[in-house]
Amino acid sequence: MTNRLSSKDILALGFMTFALFVGAGNIIFPPVVGIQSGEHVWIAALGFLITAVGLPVVTVIALARVGGGIDALSSPIGKTAGVVLATVCYLAVGPLFATPRTATVSFEIGIAPLTGESPGALLIYSLIYFAIVIGVSLYPGKLLDTVGHFLAPLKIVALAILGVAALLWPVGGMAPATETYQQAAFSSGFVNGYLTMDTLGALVFGIVIVNAARSRGITEAKLLTRYTVLAGLIAGIGLTLVYLALFKLGSGSASIVHQNANGAAILHAYVQQTFGSMGSIFLGTLIFVACMVTAVGLTCACAEFFEHYLPLSYRQLVFTLGLFSMLVSNLGLADLIKFSIPVLTAIYPPCIVLVLLSFTLSWWNKNSRIIAPTMLISLVFGIIDAIKASDLKTILPAFAQHLPLADQGLAWLLPSLAMLVLVAICDRMLGRQQVKAHEQ
Structure with missing residues (x-):
């Protein structure tokens, strides 16, 4: 008898996929687009949603069709080129940019308002943060239980509260669009969607989603494909709702924060204005859980990938990747974003081409x-x-x-x-x- 996932497990798999995607970039960049695009917010939002929701969901579907791995997806360009592409993607969404960014964002929103932008405080926080990440990542077979059934629902409830608040209690008027968004709102939103790293994340997470289904005894290829596609669609719906709420939050925050502020500052200012000091605790907890789940998913995926190419065990790689990410995170959020933009701008186009052409x-x-x-x-x-x-x-x-x-x-x-x-x-x-x- 072929094993099948229950409706509860399918929903948990979708929640896990959503939770893996919604990390630091997903929460900090939409408010920036919202506040800077002004009257053009929904045109910019459309461009953003194409690269930050549409492409990741299409990527998950493309990976599901080939069995869940970037190596299979990249087979038309040859094994060597495929390994190089995969390595660049895993490094970008792993220890070089995305994983360290989860720590810096959660620090800036939850801890820095209390301690200040102290390098010492960031160091202590990053040590504790990545100790937890490493501890959870050592047991990848339990991801569906730890993330899908527990952490993901907690994250979804917290994001829903923030989204409803943004819709019901806007704090101020809309600022005029910046020059960039006045000239090219759609394409600016499109390129800003790169910064979430979700398409690269989908290339990495595809195998994690498939393995989570396999951990429930699913072995038939057609069922694995079906469940992975369903998980991607559930995640896409969730991402869209989160982004729309955060665009609304950002576009209405011009009276309480400078238009050039980063996403962490916009969110903190909004929550402080709307909910007071208790709101800051709530936001800090939300961002911590959101970032932690993404960091665990990325660490698991990177360790599973590099285990095939390096003379290190999965557990050794988890410790190595976690410690390296901890060191990089101490550069701080501003420098991490500055370094990541050119790299993402270069590697996103070939990844988009690969994913779209895989359907042809x-x-x-x-x-x-x-x-x-x-x-x-x-x-x-x-x-x-x-x-x-x-x-x-x-x-x-x-x-x-x-x-x-x-x-x-x-x-x-x-x-x-x-x-x-x-x-x-x-x-x-x-x-x-x-x-x-x-x-x-």
Whole structure:
């Protein structure tokens, strides 16, 4: 008899997926978009939702179709290139950026208002935080119980309270949109959605979701795919509701915080204004749970991945990744975000191309002929966008500043589409030639 998940376990799997996604970036970036986009908030929100909800859900579905691993998804570009891509993604959403960011965000919102921005306080907090992360991550087989049945519902209830408050009790008027959002609200929201790292997170979490289902005795490929897709859809609905509430919260906070404030400051100011000191405790607890769940998921996923390529056991990798993330987190939130923006701007385009083209594999005579060149072009122009977003932008030639859609951070889009059309034509022509040669 084939094992099947109960409705309760399917919901728990969806809640776990949602909880893994909703970490630091998901909570701090939407309020920033909300307050800076002003009267264009819902246009910017649409762009943000495409990269921060649509693409992650599509990525989970793409991974479910191939069994849950980025290695299978990247097979058309070859094993070596696939391992390089996977390594970059795991490092970015793991110990280099996303995992340390969970600690710095939860510190800035929950602890810094009490202790101040003290390096010593951050060090002590990060030691305790990552000790807990390591302890939970050592038992990945219990994730569905610890996260899906306990921590995720707690996080959802807390986010629901914050979302309802944002809708019912706005604290002030809307500020005029900043120059960036006046000129390109949609594309600015689209690019800001990168910062949540959710598409990269989906590439990493896919195998964690599948393994959580397997831990309940599910072995049939079709059932694993179905349950993973359902989990992704449940997570997508939850993410959308959270983001809409946070956009609303940010857009109505201009009277209590500066328009250039970061998301942590906006949230703290809103909760302090609306709920007082008890609200600050509530927000700190919410952010701590949200960030902790994401950090555990990322640590588990990274340890499981690197176990296949390094001479270290899973447990050794959990300790190594946790300690490294702790050290990086002590750079502070501002520096982490500053360093992460160029890297994410460069690696997001080829990941988007890989995920979207994975649904077209049956169209082509030879998949590698299509996917590898299109990803390469998207990476080259993504790197140009990344340099523009960094302190090295002066090294770029003048023409790079005036590429189509360059002002929107989307210079990679049109060249990638042009390459796709070109290689698709070549694939058709070469495919026909091979057929003719075979017939002769």
